[in-house]
Amino acid sequence: MKILVPTKRVPSTDEGVRIRPDGSGIEDATLVHIINPFDAIALEEALHIREQHGSGVEVTAVGIGNADFESELRTALAMGADRAIRVDFDVALDPWSVAQVLASIVRRENPDMVLMGKQAVDDDCNQAGQMLAGLLDWPQATFASKIEFIEPARLSVARETDRGLETVIVRLPAVVTTDLRLNEPRYASLPALMKAKKRPIETISHRDLGVSPEPKVRIVHLEQVAIDRVCVRVADAAELVRRLRYEAKVI
Amino acid sequence: MSILVVAEHDGAHARPGSFSALAVARDLATRSGERAELLVVGSGLDSVAADAARFAPVIVVDSPLLANPTADRYAQIIADVAKAREAGSIVANSTTFAKDILPRASALLSAAMAGDVTGYSFMNGELLLRRPMYAGAAMATVALTGQPLVITVRASAFPAAEPLAQPGERIVWNVDASTLPNHTEYVGLESRPTLRPELTEARVVVSGGRPFRTGEEFEKYVGRLADALNGATGCTRALVDAGIAPNEWQVGQTGKVVAPQLYVALGISGAVQHLAGMKNSRVVVAVNSDPEAPMFSVATYGLVGDVRQIVPELIRELGQ
Numbered sequence: 001m002k003i004l005v006p007t008k009r010v011p012s013t014d015e016g017v018r019i020r021p022d023g024s025g026i027e028d029a030t031l032v033h034i035i036n037p038f039d040a041i042a043l044e045e046a047l048h049i050r051e052q053h054g055s056g057v058e059v060t061a062v063g064i065g066n067a068d069f070e071s072e073l074r075t076a077l078a079m080g081a082d083r084a085i086r087v088d089f090d091v092a093l094d095p096w097s098v099a100q101v102l103a104s105i106v107r108r109e110n111p112d113m114v115l116m117g118k119q120a121v122d123d124d125c126n127q128a129g130q131m132l133a134g135l136l137d138w139p140q141a142t143f144a145s146k147i148e149f150i151e152p153a154r155l156s157v158a159r160e161t162d163r164g165l166e167t168v169i170v171r172l173p174a175v176v177t178t179d180l181r182l183n184e185p186r187y188a189s190l191p192a193l194m195k196a197k198k199r200p201i202e203t204i205s206h207r208d209l210g211v212s213p214e215p216k217v218r219i220v221h222l223e224q225v226a227i228d229r230v231c232v233r234v235a236d237a238a239e240l241v242r243r244l245r246y247e248a249k250v251i
Numbered sequence: 252m253s254i255l256v257v258a259e260h261d262g263a264h265a266r267p268g269s270f271s272a273l274a275v276a277r278d279l280a281t282r283s284g285e286r287a288e289l290l291v292v293g294s295g296l297d298s299v300a301a302d303a304a305r306f307a308p309v310i311v312v313d314s315p316l317l318a319n320p321t322a323d324r325y326a327q328i329i330a331d332v333a334k335a336r337e338a339g340s341i342v343a344n345s346t347t348f349a350k351d352i353l354p355r356a357s358a359l360l361s362a363a364m365a366g367d368v369t370g371y372s373f374m375n376g377e378l379l380l381r382r383p384m385y386a387g388a389a390m391a392t393v394a395l396t397g398q399p400l401v402i403t404v405r406a407s408a409f410p411a412a413e414p415l416a417q418p419g420e421r422i423v424w425n426v427d428a429s430t431l432p433n434h435t436e437y438v439g440l441e442s443r444p445t446l447r448p449e450l451t452e453a454r455v456v457v458s459g460g461r462p463f464r465t466g467e468e469f470e471k472y473v474g475r476l477a478d479a480l481n482g483a484t485g486c487t488r489a490l491v492d493a494g495i496a497p498n499e500w501q502v503g504q505t506g507k508v509v510a511p512q513l514y515v516a517l518g519i520s521g522a523v524q525h526l527a528g529m530k531n532s533r534v535v536v537a538v539n540s541d542p543e544a545p546m547f548s549v550a551t552y553g554l555v556g557d558v559r560q561i562v563p564e565l566i567r568e569l570g571q
Binding site for chain 1: 321323346352359362364366383384388389432434437439441442443451455488491492498499505512513523533536551553554555567568
């Protein structure tokens with residue numbers, strides 16, 4: 001069984017992002033980057049499946065971007081991925097373009113499953129997995145918090161929805177996107193990271209892949225969101241209720 | 252030409268958030284000369300369709316094969332209807348239902364999509380959409396290429412559409428069973444029944460954090476205060492991870508995004524991911540024993556103290 005895990009490079013969620021004064025993007029020169037946390041969960045799940053199924057499972061991490069993306073792919077190798085592929089792109093892609101590129105990787109690699117994060121924590125789109133499933137005409141199970149094999153090619157997936165936990169069964173090949181509570185990703189150890197530096201990363205140009213996606217979403221402008229509230233400290237419950245009633249008029 | 256609003260429903264009524272999506276669609280339709288129409292998909296839709304028709308013309312796709320909202324079938328129906336109606340845009344409320352289905356539909360239509368839209372404007376005739384990025388730390392203005400445009404909107408950012416003077420027409424869309432995908436088997440939905448308002452639709456949300464160590468304790472303080480305010484309950488990720496509260500109550504970047512009139516944060520420190528889910532609330536109250544908690548920096552009113560002591564006092568004050 002082959003599992004493909006797209007891993008996006010994103011700014012670390014521990015630090016606040018700063019928008020460039022001209023609104024053209026974020027100040028990323030000093031930012032620490034990580035594997036998108038939801039993709040790390042997807043990778044952990046793929047590794048878990050391999051551990052349960054044994055040696056017949058191959059886990060391939062895929063990055064789409066410039067040479068900087070190799071750092072996150074090496075982290076993926078250090079966590080335990082068998083292979084890493086980077087599709088070389090100089091520009092940031094929208095979810096539609098990502099789905100196009102992933103679809104052509106899928107046609108080339110013929111995986112049984114694509115496991116990926118439900119959203120990337122930079123653009124917060126939550127679209128690429130669903131679009132990929134649509135392009136491939138594969139079943140999808142989004143926002144997974146539990147994945148179980150009930151047959152070699154059938155998965156039971158618990159999905160986190162607004163209304164509660166929904167369970168669906170999908171037949172492989174399928175796209176599954178991961179939610180937070182699926183697992184806790186392992187750390188890549190320092191020795192493993194050192195070793196991963198020597199491992200090869202297959203690099204494919206998008207021309208070789210035969211895709212030239214045209215983005216459909218154009219970011220015109222970005223601005224920093226500032227919260228302009230000044231907190232009024234109240235003395236006790238009585239003052240709070242009084243202010244909510246007569247000042248804010250919300251109760 | 253139409254602007255299609257994919258209405259989410261519970262089998263009897265369309266969900267209130269869908270009418271915010273309709274309000275956006277009506278406005279876009281007025282500018283483009285199109286017609287805003289509701290699309291309801293499901294099984295046994297007579298009462299949903301009648302309810303929806305009070306607000307707009309309704310396209311009804313009613314089939315036992317659509318009894319459960321599986322993305323593969325629903326996305327195909329939406330794409331088929333959008334093509335037949337020559338939809339210029341497809342709009343829905345931004346919920347897990349829409350987030351699951353609409354990106355797939357947009358791929359089938361080769362359509363551009365923007366999610367979680369909180370505002371829009373026009374520049375030289377081009378529609379510009381505003382949507383948050385980076386857990387709400389940034390607001391992006393985006394433009395979409397091609398047609399149709401697929402948009403999900405945050406219901407809290409737009410007022411709901413008013414009913415029409417006369418009910419709209421109902422158009423029945425016949426499902427060709429042979430064309431529906433058969434990829435997914437729906438097993439079921441497990442949800443906690445609640446008499447409280449739905450989190451994303453509530454006027455008041457009371458949320459709890461780490462001080463509450465059991466489900467009973469959460470209910471005793473957060474639940475009771477929510478009831479005293481006729482509000483919904485929410486929580487932080489930590490409480491869901493600890494099994495104290497169900498995941499559908501989680502407020503934050505990766506949970507639900509709410510913007511009620513009043514948000515009461517009980518013992519919530521205010522991690523960036525949580526703030527992303529509630530900072531657009533109109534009035535925020537923070538109650539925390541730590542006077543330095545980041546939640547105070549986004550709060551309208553702050554009260555330093557032990558939530559176990561303060562909540563019963565608040566409930567008593569509210570009763571007076």
